[in-house]
Amino acid sequence: MVVANMVLALAPVATIKYNYNHHVQTTNHHHRLLELLNQCSSNNSSSSSMSQLKQIHAHTLRTTCTNHPLTLFLNSRILHFSSLYDLDYAFLFFHTHIQYPNSFAWNTLIRACSRSTDRKHQAFLLYLQMLCSQQENVVTPDKHTFPFVLKACAYLFAMTEGIQLHAHIVKMGLASDVYINNSLIHFYGSCGCLEDARHVFDEMPERSVVSWNVMIDTLVQLNEFDDALMCFREMQESFEADSFAIQSVLRACACLGALSLGMWAHAYILRTRDTQVADDVLVNNCLLDMYCKCGSLENAKSVFQRMSKRDVTSWNTMILGFAMHGQVVAALDYFRQMVNEGGLMPNSITFSGVLSACRHNGLVNEGRNYFTIMTTIYGIEPVLEHYGCLVDLLARAGLISEALDVVSNMHIKPDDVIWRSILDACSKRTLGIEISEEMANKIMESEEGGNFSGVYVLLSRVYAVARKWDEVSSVRKFMTDKGVAKEPGCSTIEIDGVTHEFFAGDTSLSQIY
Structure with missing residues (x-):
């Protein structure tokens, strides 16, 4: 017991x-x-x-x-x-x-789709499925859901879907979330809706460094360079500028030709003594681009030589920059250094710069050789820009027949730039009027609804070179009757840190002498 x-x-x-x-x-x-x-996630090989x-x-x-x-x-x-x-x-x-998937499971798939190359459209579809699943299992989108979906909408320019998401954000009481608002600014900016992006930014109760960076980048992308620089100045009252803000400012300076401000941005980088920013290859590439576009090639060379790390973009920027300013020998020398010493494979942009350099100096044989090397050795498929450089190079050298042969053998449809190159070459030489008239027709066919004032001017020059004065008079009378006026040339110049824009024949500026 x-x-x-x-x-x-x-x-x-x-x-x-x-x-x-x-x-x-x-x-x-x-x-x-x-x-x-x-441990599996830390493996470098995706297959293993x-x-x-x-x-x-x-x-x-x-x-x-x-x-x-x-x-x-x-x-x-x-x-x-x-x-x-x-x-x-x-x-x-x-x-x-x-x-019974929760918001984390849905967000995981939505994020993966938004980051993929070919399944971004599924991010929004998954979001809709997530909303429909509430009938069986209550799942509410959270502050992590919307940035992923908005990122996909921005990439796809899905304006209607993005506006719907914005409405959902407001209804769910998430309109004050800083991360969501950053994504909204990026979405509206990517879709070209600057006023909507500004409105979201202005209404934000709280802003982070990312908020300012996204707004500045949006202004630069939409060519509002002066506003971007003003926004950058305002940002400095609250935050220290990071590498992303500096990149946007440098791009704005490059597009404005504002060398003084670009040099200030460079000095700002050096003053911060932040080696992570100073050695950032993207920041240095923006510096190279700014100095090259502003014509300060010596400063560009100095930055390039001090760079501890260079990528293909670094070399491309130098090649394009020197080619743009007619320093052909230097441009081709940088190409040779890139291939022989840099250990990098040139890409499509590299050969755009090389062919452009050959075009500037009339190096016909070299241009032909580089075009052949591009296609045979490096296996790069030519695009319109490559064909345009080669056609312009041949046409400028008076090899109109060869230029037309290149056009006829192109695997893509030529654009008006290529036809204009041939027409411009014809206008400078005593060549067949029939070819010039055909080129003019080709331009008008490829650019329907465009402004053909430049075409008429070139055509009248062709007739003038051939001493066809009656045809010259007819073209000019036609332009007068139709109200077609040649667009004046526009230039910008920076004086004491201020960028001035003026047009050909403009006498309104007080600084004109």
Whole structure:
């Protein structure tokens, strides 16, 4: 009797001890699987990572309880890691193993789609599915959901969908969230809606450095360079400018030709003594671009020589910059250094600069050779810009027939720039009037509804060179009757840090002498 009572008294203790040990073992097992997942994510090879991930997934199915809270957490991590390496596998896992997806699961897939190259449109579709799923399992989009969807809409220029998202944001009371507002500014800016972007920015109750960076970048992208620089000055009252803000300012200076302000930005970088910013290859590339476009090639060379790291863009900027200013020898020398010493493969932009350099100096044989090297050795498919450089080079050298042969053998349709190159060459030489008239017709066909004042001027010059004065008179009379006027040339110059714009024949500026 006593023994029986002792057994009965000890039974609950043994059960509790067994349950405790089982709980500890289960927890440890889940933690080991989670550690394996973290090791898998740190693998540099995506293929081996996915192979390990699938093994962990299979082991999870065999050794864990489906409804255990730790298993549910483990599944969320498997979904996260698979979305980084294999989106198809992530979708399959989501539909088969995530029975009641929460906002994290939805956001994981939406983020993966928004970052992908070919599935951005699915980000918005997933958002709609997330809303529809509320009928069965209440899931509310959160502050992490909208930035991902807005990013996809910005890339796709999906204006209607983005406006709907903005309305949802307001309805859900998230209109004051700084991260969402940053994404809204980027979305509206990408779609060219500057006023909407400004409105979101102005109404923000709180702004971060990213908010200012996005607004400045939007202004630069939409060619509001003066406003971008004003915005940068306002930013400095609250925040220290980082590398992203500096890049936007330098791009604005490059487009305005504002060398003094660009040099100030360069000095600002050096004053901060932040080596991370000063050595940033993107910042230095913007400096190179600014100095090249402002004509300060010596400063560009100085920055380039001090760069601890260079990429293809660095070399391309120098090649294009020197070619733009007619320093052909230097441009081609940078190309040779890039190939021989830089250890980098030239790309399509590289050869645009090289061919442009040849065009500026009339290097016909060199231009032909570089075009051949581009296609045969580097396997780069020529685009309109490459063909345009080669055609213009040949036409300027008086090789009109060869230029026309190049045009006829192009695998893409020539644009009006190519036809204008040939027409311009014809206008400077005593060549067949029939060719010039054909080129003029080609331009008008390829640019329907455009301003053809330049075409008429070139055509009248062709007739003048051929001493066809009646035709010259007819073209000029036609331009007068139709109200066609040649667009005046426009130039900008910077004086004491102020950029002045003036047109040919303009006498309204007080500084004109």
